[in-house]
Amino acid sequence: MPNPLLHAVHVYPVKSAAGCAPGEVKIEPWGPAGDRRWMLVDPVGKVVTQRPQPSLALTRADPLPGGGIRLSAPGRESLSVAVPESAGTTDVQLWKDKVEAVEADAGAHAWFSEYLGTEVRLVHLDDPARRRPIDPDYAEPGETVSFADGYPLLVTTLSSLDALNSLIAQGDHADESPLPMNRFRPNAVLDGTAPWAEDDWKRIAIGGVTFRVAKPCGRCVVTTTNQRTAQRGKEPLRTLARHRRSGDQLLFGQNLVPEGTGTIRVGDPVKILE
Secondary structure (H helix, E strand, O other): OOOOEEEEEOEOOEOOOEOEOOOEEEEEOOEEOOOOOEEEEOOOOEEEOOOOOHHHHHOEEEEOHHHOEEEEEOOEEEEEEOOOOOOOOEEEEEOOEEEEEEEOOHHHHHHHHHHHOOOOEEEEOOOOOOOOEOOHHHOOOOOEOOOOOOOOEEEEEHHHHHHHHHHHHOOOOHHHOOOOHHHHOOOEEEEOOOOOHHHHOOEEEEOOEEEEEEEEEEOOHHHHEOOOOOOEOOOOHHHHHHHOEEOOEEEEEEEEEEOOOEEEEOOOEEEEOO
């Protein structure tokens, strides 16, 4: 087995929108710089994701200098959105967490609402250092996270995706295989590991940054959504349910918490520390 390396990095400026794949990314205590600092909420402040709105996969948010984003989507004119001034915060609900955020301007709300055909608002996480603690069962005191589902980074491996696709090809929905890695929306994709080796990791280093492996990632219906067409199938959840179930969780990938800061780059060596 060759020495593991960082194959790709991904950043998702707006939660559930399409991501970008820079050659390098700065790792902050709460995750990759610019990752999931923006999120959509409904009129009562609850998070809106691809789960009920698969067409969000077709929207794109490209980062702009200063933390703003440029939005694009099929049939829509692009729109630049600046980081809103923190004149005041509003409470939003992200799964079980109540989080303070700052609303974007009315033009951003209208852009997304018209595209999705339902009323939504775009909000920004102005202070990730203190707004949202990580689940204390898996965190050290003071550790925080962005608008990601629960942890600062998600790591996946090419070998495990290959193994999963082989299992899908043997199942009832073989026509859906092979699935691309974008179904799993990772931040870091590694090459040169054995299939499912990540199940046993406790600490890893990517380049000069070390990470604690918090817990496996339980997968949802978003993984069944074709990220290029927004159409849904049955896989990988059918196969994960047969081969990668732990209690009520269907597992693929590992959640990471940074133990320091720095920059990770495609091609960086990966070391399994524990």
